[in-house]
Amino acid sequence: MAPSDPAERHRLVASGFASVVAGVTDWSAPAPVAGWTARDVVDHLVDWFPSFLSAGGVELAPGPRSDEDPVGAWEHQSSEVQALLEQRGEEDFTHPRAGSHRLSDAVDLFYTADVFMHTWDLARASGQDVDLDPDYAARLLTGMQGIEEMLRDSGQYGPAVPVPADAPVVDRLMGFIGRDPAWTAQGSPTASA
DSSP states (O other), X not given: OOOSXXXXXXXXXXXXXXXXXXXXXXXXXXXXXXXXXXXXXXXXXXXXXXXXXXXXXXXXXXXXXXXXXXXXXXXXXXXXXXXXXHHHTTSEEEETTXXXXXXXXXXXXXXXXHHHHHHHHHHHHTTOOOOOOHHHHHHHHHHHHTTHHHHHHHTSXXXXXXXXXXXXXXXXXXXXXXXXXXXXXXXXXXXXX
């Protein structure tokens, strides 16, 4: 079960992603997001989040470029975000589109959840097994179902992939965000970011 403290949850989720990053042997392998490769999954996470923070006046120190060193880029960003949570997590953070939050809550809500879901993408792209926390998956799914129209309208999520109601919760979460839970690297990508 994922911890409730945002800093501890980030530590756990980021560590799980790092384990998958370390196991990638082909960065050009297709990912479950249409048009993406394994490298693109890391690129996405290390590209969008520093810009998100910067829009609210918080800067992360730049690190290696993910197109040149995906492992180093992830290690750098993961440690930067962890330090941010531990040192400044109680600060107020206001993003022009996402509103005002405690900084640790903004990281948790917008970023840690994204890392968690993209862990599945990278694991599938690289043929690795990953054991995602079903309690956290259920929490994310419940929260996202309540704002489904907004999420779909944002263009960040593709159409839901039908998944049986009695499927494991991680499969249901993946289906909700537009992934086919049966997708393999030999399958055809069917999802949006």
